[in-house]
Amino acid sequence: MTNEHVSKTNVREQYEYRRKKNAKEMKLQVVTFALMIFLTLIAFMAVGFSEHIPVKFIAPFILLLAIIQVIFQLYYFMHANHKGHELPMFYMYCGAATAFLTILAFCTIVWW
Amino acid sequence: MSSIAVKKGFGAILWEYLTTVDHKKIAHLYLMGGGFFFLVGGLEALLIRIQLLKPQNTFLSEQTFNEMFTMHGTTMIFLAAMPLLFAFMNAVVPLQIGARDVAFPFLNSLGFWLFFFGGVFLNLSWIFGSVPDAGWTSYATLSLASPGHGIDFYTLGLQISGFGTLISGINFLVTIINMRAPGMTFMRMPLFTWTTFIASTLILFAFPPLTVGIFFLMFDRLFGANFFDVAMGGNAVIWEHVFWIFGHPEVYILVLPAFGIFSEIIPTFSRKRLFGYSSMVFATVLIGFLGFMVWAHHMFTTGLGNVANAIFAVATMAIAVPTGIKIFNWLLTMWGGSIKISVPMLWSLGFIPTFVMGGVTGVMQGIAPLDYQLHDTYFIVAHFHYVILGGVVFAILAGLHFYWPKMWGTMLSEKIGYFTFVFFFIGFHLTFFIQHFLGLFGMPRRVATYLPGQGLELGNLISSIGAFMMAVGAISLVYNIIITVVKNKKVGNDPWGDGRTIEWAIPSPPPFYNFKQTPLVRGLDTYWIEKTEGKKELTPAEPLSDIHMPNNSFVPVVISFGLFVAAFGAMYNPLNQVGDGKSWALPMLIIGLLITFGSMLFRSIKDDHGYHIHKEDLMDDEGGESK
Numbered sequence: 001m002t003n004e005h006v007s008k009t010n011v012r013e014q015y016e017y018r019r020k021k022n023a024k025e026m027k028l029q030v031v032t033f034a035l036m037i038f039l040t041l042i043a044f045m046a047v048g049f050s051e052h053i054p055v056k057f058i059a060p061f062i063l064l065l066a067i068i069q070v071i072f073q074l075y076y077f078m079h080a081n082h083k084g085h086e087l088p089m090f091y092m093y094c095g096a097a098t099a100f101l102t103i104l105a106f107c108t109i110v111w112w
Numbered sequence: 113m114s115s116i117a118v119k120k121g122f123g124a125i126l127w128e129y130l131t132t133v134d135h136k137k138i139a140h141l142y143l144m145g146g147g148f149f150f151l152v153g154g155l156e157a158l159l160i161r162i163q164l165l166k167p168q169n170t171f172l173s174e175q176t177f178n179e180m181f182t183m184h185g186t187t188m189i190f191l192a193a194m195p196l197l198f199a200f201m202n203a204v205v206p207l208q209i210g211a212r213d214v215a216f217p218f219l220n221s222l223g224f225w226l227f228f229f230g231g232v233f234l235n236l237s238w239i240f241g242s243v244p245d246a247g248w249t250s251y252a253t254l255s256l257a258s259p260g261h262g263i264d265f266y267t268l269g270l271q272i273s274g275f276g277t278l279i280s281g282i283n284f285l286v287t288i289i290n291m292r293a294p295g296m297t298f299m300r301m302p303l304f305t306w307t308t309f310i311a312s313t314l315i316l317f318a319f320p321p322l323t324v325g326i327f328f329l330m331f332d333r334l335f336g337a338n339f340f341d342v343a344m345g346g347n348a349v350i351w352e353h354v355f356w357i358f359g360h361p362e363v364y365i366l367v368l369p370a371f372g373i374f375s376e377i378i379p380t381f382s383r384k385r386l387f388g389y390s391s392m393v394f395a396t397v398l399i400g401f402l403g404f405m406v407w408a409h410h411m412f413t414t415g416l417g418n419v420a421n422a423i424f425a426v427a428t429m430a431i432a433v434p435t436g437i438k439i440f441n442w443l444l445t446m447w448g449g450s451i452k453i454s455v456p457m458l459w460s461l462g463f464i465p466t467f468v469m470g471g472v473t474g475v476m477q478g479i480a481p482l483d484y485q486l487h488d489t490y491f492i493v494a495h496f497h498y499v500i501l502g503g504v505v506f507a508i509l510a511g512l513h514f515y516w517p518k519m520w521g522t523m524l525s526e527k528i529g530y531f532t533f534v535f536f537f538i539g540f541h542l543t544f545f546i547q548h549f550l551g552l553f554g555m556p557r558r559v560a561t562y563l564p565g566q567g568l569e570l571g572n573l574i575s576s577i578g579a580f581m582m583a584v585g586a587i588s589l590v591y592n593i594i595i596t597v598v599k600n601k602k603v604g605n606d607p608w609g610d611g612r613t614i615e616w617a618i619p620s621p622p623p624f625y626n627f628k629q630t631p632l633v634r635g636l637d638t639y640w641i642e643k644t645e646g647k648k649e650l651t652p653a654e655p656l657s658d659i660h661m662p663n664n665s666f667v668p669v670v671i672s673f674g675l676f677v678a679a680f681g682a683m684y685n686p687l688n689q690v691g692d693g694k695s696w697a698l699p700m701l702i703i704g705l706l707i708t709f710g711s712m713l714f715r716s717i718k719d720d721h722g723y724h725i726h727k728e729d730l731m732d733d734e735g736g737e738s739k
């Protein structure tokens with residue numbers, strides 16, 4: 001009997017806990033979503049003002065923004081920041097490193 | 113299992129194999145499929161050696177010769193060595209980690225059938241009369257200029273079987289990460305599991321480049337693209353890069369599981385734990401890591417420039433370090449052990465010096481200036497046969513004898529096994545040792561004939577004689593398998609008597625659910641630990657309860673068959689480079705893809721929850737023979 005009681009409160013507490021957590025996460029997601037739209041706007045603006053800003057700056061700048069967007073996407077929308085995602089993330093980084101190495105090699109010795 | 117086999121008719125057994133999702137049965141399929149292609153590739157090798165037996169021989173025409181070595185290499189790498197290793201991975205890894213199956217049994221079966229249909233498609237080129245002829249590397253400069261549909265058989269066939277490999281690789285990754293029994297930490301995993309894990313990681317990162325490269329080549333030849341066509345602004349060297357970005361990791365995908373097999377056999381027959389376990393793991397990871405940074409050592413003579421050549425030369429030589437660590441660990445495992453010679457151990461003993469020789473020539477080729485001399489000569493041929501035959505094939509043959517009882521429940525004859533070893537081993541060194549010198553004397557690789565009076569006759573003759581000795585060895589192995597199957601004398605759980613890892617604690621072959629109760633892993637070499645405490649069984653980690661099992665499925669065969677049909681459609685589409693487009697080709701392509709995606713959809717929509725084996729039935733079920 002007591003056991004049942006305990007487990008009932010447990011369920012309640014867990015529910016409350018999850019509600020709180022979800023609310024917090026939701027807030028974060030909305031914030032990042034806004035940020036991402038903001039970053040996209042900046043990217044468009046950078047191209048829009050290309051008369052005033054040198055192209056040599058714009059291209060790497062937009063690439064940087066893109067990388068930030070990918071990280072937001074992975075961590076906040078695909079939940080890479082949650083527990084238990086360490087190994088998949090490790091593999092993602094390995095894949096990114098392999099791709100980077102390939103592109104680096106192509107840029108330096110194929111298309112020089 | 114075999115008690116069913118006696119009762120069931122041939123048709124029922126065939127249907128069972130066509131639909132099975134059991135990792136042990138899929139291992140059988142891989143063994144039979146890979147074994148078949150191994151014999152095909154071996155026959156091709158024999159024909160090559162007959163042509164080179166004497167100068168200016170006319171046994172094979174130049175064209176046929178090109179087709180022969182291309183199909184030999186492609187078959188051996190993609191259709192023999194890889195599937196045979198997958199056979200052992202499937203048979204052993206789930207048992208070694210105490211799992212009831214792989215993570216995705218359905219995908220496991222799909223992986224096999226994709227390999228199978230891809231391999232059949234590739235070899236149908238012999239029947240259609242235009243065979244791939246640009247080498248297993250299929251450099252774009254050659255392959256774009258190849259008349260006929262040969263190269264298309266190569267691109268489409270490898271594309272299909274490559275999907276299968278990728279799927280299987282991912283499956284093993286997920287299995288090893290998620291399905292280990294309680295107590296089986298990463299640093300308690302047996303080395304064959306570890307090497308499978310790293311090889312699967314390499315598959316994950318190396319096969320997508322191959323897929324992309326083959327897609328480019330396919331589109332160039334079949335759909336009028338110009339990725340590699342220099343005249344149209346393409347770049348032929350990109351194929352070489354992409355191919356070797358896949359190709360060098362591929363050689364480690366092959367050799368790491370081979371290392372794993374030897375790392376199981378040597379401690380078992382030295383009756384001593386593996387020396388330097390953690391350094392073995394470290395070396396495996398390091399080899400996997402470095403394996404991605406050396407691909408350009410296959411392209412030193414392409415004109416990459418001094419800086420690039422120097423970087424890749426140093427990276428290449430660095431791989432010799434972890435490889436050396438492994439060699440010393442094996443030697444030190446045997447040191448002071450109470451060694452029992454058996455056929456698997458004999459192969460392991462033969463492997464060590466053979467592989468060291470291949471490694472030494474590898475480092476020589478890694479010296480970029482020297483490679484200008486060695487590149488595209490018979491020296492290269494000698495090198496990679498020392499590592500691939502002396503490493504991978506020796507491991508497959510060792511593993512075949514070692515794991516045969518676990519896979520089939522019977523024991524291959526030791527006597528015939530010794531005969532096989534003697535002929536194969538001596539034949540191997542006769543064939544390939546002399547090729548180092550042929551290469552240094554200036555005999556180029558991939559030429560259909562050579563002139564008399566240039567000092568090449570004797571070497572080639574010896575080499576061909578060696579090839580025939582290997583053939584005798586291979587035939588004796590086939591004979592061994594046949595009489596073992598006919599005799600069908602069953603053996604117990606641990607037929608070698610000194611098994612160390614979990615798989616030896618359960619019946620041979622294991623019941624279809626592997627473990628009644630998931631075992632508790634109490635350290636490295638679990639079964640050995642239990643044995644030293646006088647126990648005969650593993651400590652269970654859970655009470656006896658119902659077991660959930662997946663249902664068999666025919667869908668993987670249909671998915672793969674759809675791609676097989678689509679490949680013919682793609683090959684004869686009106687845009688193809690050969691110019692023999694057929695009107696039925698496009699509909700055929702679409703129908704094939706519809707079959708594939710339709711059956712995928714069917715699989716996704718249909719609910720298939722599998723079934724349960726009930727506790728009561730488990731208790732009745734004694735030993736390995738499932739009812």
Ligand code: HEM
Nearest residue numbers: 363367409410428432471474475477478487488496499500
């Ligand atoms: C210490 C380790 C190794 C080193 C340093 C090494 C180095 C090399 C180099 C530099 C080449 C290119 C030679 C040329 O074409 O001019 C080569 C070719 C080759 N190696 Fe290795 N290798 C090593 C181990 C392996 C292993 C373990 C395998 C296979 C299991 C392997 C398979 C091959 C193959 C197949 C080729 C020829 C590819 C072709 O052109 O068709 N190597 N190796």
Ligand SMILES: [Cu+2]
Nearest residue numbers: 360407409410
């Ligand atoms: Cu290589």
